[in-house]
């Protein structure tokens with residue numbers, strides 16, 4: 001490979017405020033906040049956390065007197081669209097003095113949720129049209145999405161399944177486990193099952209074990225995954241007993257969902273450590289969100305902090321065109337800038353794949369900055385993260401260039 005040239009605009013690392021960056025990467029406890037009087041055994045009990053979620057506008061106003069007009073309007077309407085629910089431990093991460101707090105934008109409803117553009121959809125990924133039986137989505141050849149519940153520990157205001165989760169808009173979701181499992185059993189090409197919802201880790205250990213056992217009993221199911229935001233919203237749920245039960249079902253992978261480094265508290269790190277110690281490979285899926293993480297510095301701190309928690313950053317999703325989410329969506333241009341700021345500037349393990357889940361149900365498409373500058377029959381011209389340009393030779397038929405015989409000069413006669 002030969003350096004040919006250097007482009008101008010990618011030659012430097014993105015500007016970095018070291019102090020701000022370091023503070024983003026600090027691990028802190030969520031603390032008890034307004035629940036300082038609650039005994040530790042209650043606070044650390046996931047049932048207590050669920051029972052004491054903030055679910056009404058009145059309670060939210062009591063705990064957070066300085067709600068903005070947009071938030072008040074959103075909270076008043078929330079339970080007709082996507083329910084309001086925030087666990088106390090996640091609520092304590094909100095900076096009440098900061099209207100732009102990234103935690104706040106994710107879980108506090110806003111009036112803008114009622115503004116719907118013509119290109120927005122209730123089911124932006126076309127899941128319902130790829131659902132052969134209730135609760136099962138079969139879109140890719142060898143894997144299925146197996147929805148188990150419509151409940152989550154807290155509700156994300158940009159949720160791609162907000163038509164379904166929390167049942168606030170009357171979708172009336174009823175998974176049918178027998179039919180879902182029968183579908184998997186009778187489709188031998190399905191080797192990978194992703195349990196999602198709603199959040200599967202809201203099930204009791206017994207119910208989850210029953211479901212996993214039935215899936216594991218299908219010989220062609222090689223690989224089971226769980227998609228969950230519980231380790232972030234409700235780290236108390238990740239008990240040693242849960243981890244011990246999950247460890248019976250290897251290979252079992254877990255994809256968590258975290259968007260901002262502040263979510264990775266000491267409690268969350270400990271919960272992730274328990275899962276990792278049970279031998280479960282962990283990945284993270286972030287959604288690119290305006291006001292939350294559409295910033296190169298924040299995203300870099302986040303992916304590096306995830307590695308400290310033994311979690312591989314797996315995907316950054318372009319936010320789906322979910323109805324009423326325009327105020328939270330960032331641009332693809334911004335997403336590409338962020339990817340440009342990561343690739344080469346930090347460990348490859350820390351760099352997730354940026355994807356667009358294509359509107360209408362075409363599946364995920366990887367989206368990358370352009371590193372290939374040109375390609376012809378003889379060479380591929382690429383640039384690196386510094387903007388330096390290189391050529392890689394190829395033969396006309398696309399195979400690697402075969403070595404050419406070296407011409408040996410005849411010795412001169414003397």
Ligand code: SF4
Pocket residue numbers: 151152154155156158159160161162165197198199228229257
């Ligand atoms: S945890 Fe997942 S399924 Fe639940 S509201 Fe958030 S994004 Fe939606």
